[in-house]
Amino acid sequence: MTTTTAVRPTPPRPGPPSKRPTGSRAKAWATRAPLLPALVFLIVVTQLPFVATLVISFFDWNSLKPDQRHFTGFANYGSVFTDPALRESVLTTVLLTATVVIASVVLGLAFALLLDRTFFGRGFVRTLLITPFLIVPVSAALLWKHALYNPEYGLFNGVLTWFGNLFGIESIAQPEWTSEMPLMAVAAALVWQWTPFMMLILLAGLQSRPAEMMEAARLDGAGPWQMFRFLTLPHLRRYLELGVLLGSVYIVQNFDAVFTITAGGLGTANLPYTVYETFYRAHEYGLASAVGVVVVIGTVIIATFALRVVSSLFREEASRA
Amino acid sequence: MSASTAAPNRTRATAKAPAPTAGARRRTTFVGLAAWAVGIVFCLPALWMVLTSFHSEADAATNPPSLAASLTFDGYRTFFGGDGGPTPWPPLVNSLTASLFSTLLVLLLALPAAYALSIRRVRKWTDVMFFFLSTKMLPVVAGLLPIYLFARNTGLLDNIWLLVLLYTSMNLPIAVWMMQSFLADVPVSIIEAAQVDGAKLPTVLGRVVAPVAAPGIAATALICFIFSWNELLFARVLTGVVAGTAPVHLTTFVTSQGLFLAQLCAASVVVSLPVLIAGYAAQDKLVQGLSLGAVK
Numbered sequence: 001m002t003t004t005t006a007v008r009p010t011p012p013r014p015g016p017p018s019k020r021p022t023g024s025r026a027k028a029w030a031t032r033a034p035l036l037p038a039l040v041f042l043i044v045v046t047q048l049p050f051v052a053t054l055v056i057s058f059f060d061w062n063s064l065k066p067d068q069r070h071f072t073g074f075a076n077y078g079s080v081f082t083d084p085a086l087r088e089s090v091l092t093t094v095l096l097t098a099t100v101v102i103a104s105v106v107l108g109l110a111f112a113l114l115l116d117r118t119f120f121g122r123g124f125v126r127t128l129l130i131t132p133f134l135i136v137p138v139s140a141a142l143l144w145k146h147a148l149y150n151p152e153y154g155l156f157n158g159v160l161t162w163f164g165n166l167f168g169i170e171s172i173a174q175p176e177w178t179s180e181m182p183l184m185a186v187a188a189a190l191v192w193q194w195t196p197f198m199m200l201i202l203l204a205g206l207q208s209r210p211a212e213m214m215e216a217a218r219l220d221g222a223g224p225w226q227m228f229r230f231l232t233l234p235h236l237r238r239y240l241e242l243g244v245l246l247g248s249v250y251i252v253q254n255f256d257a258v259f260t261i262t263a264g265g266l267g268t269a270n271l272p273y274t275v276y277e278t279f280y281r282a283h284e285y286g287l288a289s290a291v292g293v294v295v296v297i298g299t300v301i302i303a304t305f306a307l308r309v310v311s312s313l314f315r316e317e318a319s320r321a
Numbered sequence: 322m323s324a325s326t327a328a329p330n331r332t333r334a335t336a337k338a339p340a341p342t343a344g345a346r347r348r349t350t351f352v353g354l355a356a357w358a359v360g361i362v363f364c365l366p367a368l369w370m371v372l373t374s375f376h377s378e379a380d381a382a383t384n385p386p387s388l389a390a391s392l393t394f395d396g397y398r399t400f401f402g403g404d405g406g407p408t409p410w411p412p413l414v415n416s417l418t419a420s421l422f423s424t425l426l427v428l429l430l431a432l433p434a435a436y437a438l439s440i441r442r443v444r445k446w447t448d449v450m451f452f453f454l455s456t457k458m459l460p461v462v463a464g465l466l467p468i469y470l471f472a473r474n475t476g477l478l479d480n481i482w483l484l485v486l487l488y489t490s491m492n493l494p495i496a497v498w499m500m501q502s503f504l505a506d507v508p509v510s511i512i513e514a515a516q517v518d519g520a521k522l523p524t525v526l527g528r529v530v531a532p533v534a535a536p537g538i539a540a541t542a543l544i545c546f547i548f549s550w551n552e553l554l555f556a557r558v559l560t561g562v563v564a565g566t567a568p569v570h571l572t573t574f575v576t577s578q579g580l581f582l583a584q585l586c587a588a589s590v591v592v593s594l595p596v597l598i599a600g601y602a603a604q605d606k607l608v609q610g611l612s613l614g615a616v617k
Contacts, residue, residue: 034433045490049464119353128360134600139589153382162385303458
């Protein structure tokens with residue numbers, strides 16, 4: 001990271017296409033041509049299906065009764081917001097995303113501050129802290145469900161028993177993690193997976209602090225807390241925003257953990273899981289599409305903020321070049 | 322990895338304290354110990370997974386956990402079909418196929434696009450950049466049903482090549498963003514020199530741009546590979562017995578045979594291994610990829 005941040009060469013950019021009349025059109029197409037395959041591919045594979053989803057969302061369409069398919073206007077959307085189960089999945093999505101993002105940002109910041117210091121074996125500790133992020137998400141979810149949360153032989157209850165034995169308690173409480181606190185169980189597994197991501201972003205932020213400024217503040221007699229509060233935190237602001245917003249965009253869409261740990265049971269069905277469930281199991285194509293569109297609207301709201309943040313970082317980048 | 326992170330800190334440390342006081346040294350020791358403790362506790366579930374994968378099923382299912390249990394490769398042997406069960410090779414090969422080919426396709430599409438966005442800049446290039454980004458913000462579930470219907474009606478259900486196309490679209494925006502920032506570092510003069518010599522675009526990209534931007538392109542490829550390898554939702558809905566990928570195999574694995582914890586942990590370790598290797602290799606670039614090139 002640092003090597004790229006160091007000194008960026010400033011290659012002379014070709015200015016905006018000149019307004020020369022001869023061949024300027026051909027030239028513009030020559031510039032554009034390399035871009036087109038990627039652009040066309042993305043439009044066909046991502047935008048067209050979404051348009052189809054939008055159309056289907058206005059139909060009453062159950063694939064088990066294909067001959068009864070008909071246009072219903074906004075009825076599916078009505079169901080999304082009145083059906084208690086669907087309304088709950090909207091709430092679950094918001095709650096899960098907020099919990100995971102906030103917890104992983106706070107933990108990630110703590111870890112980043114720790115790793116910003118020099119100590120023996122920092123590279124190794126960094127590797128340890130990144131590992132959860134590099135385990136295949138399904139594996140991680142299965143690991144939490146079976147090896148950690150399992151009430152009979154999971155690690156958590158095992159450690160409780162071990163502690164109990166240590167203090168001579170014969171039968172210590174053995175919670176059924178996934179059924180007693182299902183949403184927390186899913187959230188904890190996700191926090192574990194996403195904290196390294198936040199840590200890496202914030203670490204990049206910490207290491208881009210101008211050293212001279214920190215030094216000057218220290219010489220002026222600023223304590224560690226003052227330096228953190230008045231220099232580091234303001235500097236980290238954009239990195240924090242970026243982490244929160246990108247984290248939200250990724251976690252709103254989470255399917256793996258919900259599907260694996262609780263299979264959407266006990267009030268943990270978030271919107272992506274609900275879409276999957278509604279069309280794959282219940283065969284309600286129209287309704288599933290409406291839920292899908294609601295997910296998109298929610299994501300667009302978050303993404304608009306995300307884009308603004310990314311765009312401010314990006315403008316800086318563009319002005320640097 | 323540690324070298325690149327250590328660099329700015331070392332300069333800071335040397336500037337601040339040429340001769341550390343006893344208090345400062347004690348503080349450093351304390352920070353080190355705390356960091357080690359935090360690292361080990363946080364990584365414990367993963368370490369536990371690795372340890373359990375080397376236990377016998379009986380030792381894996383004890384409460385309290387048996388730390389002194391003898392180690393065995395039984396979990397791995399069974400996972401690879403050693404007891405006459407199904408082998409994981411078809412799903413692993415499917416995952417490899419989907420990940421490798423989609424990564425290749427992404428690079429083929431993203432390199433020219435990034436060229437147009439960074440070196441020979443098209444007009445309104447920031448708008449185009451944001452269009453690419455916006456497709457990434459579109460949740461997967463938004464297009465899942467039409468894609469499923471399309472696949473069912475064209476007989477593409479349970480076909481690995483459909484996944485290749487979908488994974489390509491999933492990774493293309495990230496790749497374009499990352500690569501445009503890498504290509505911006507390629508000196509324009511050498512491209513112009515090649516063009517004066519009469520090189521056409523494919524030659525320029527393949528012979529001049531790609532070699533110079535090779536480390537960035539490699540990092541982009543690793544990230545695309547990781548995302549494709551990890552993907553579950555598309556694979557779960559669109560594949561079945563023939564084209565099922567490794568993550569899908571993991572989910573069915575538990576239900577079809579009951580739960581064998583050591584075997585499950587072995588399977589998880591095996592399936593995660595390619596990502597762990599690729600991830601450690603590309604960890605700095607990983608943030609950049611995930612944050613869509615915004616953090617450099």
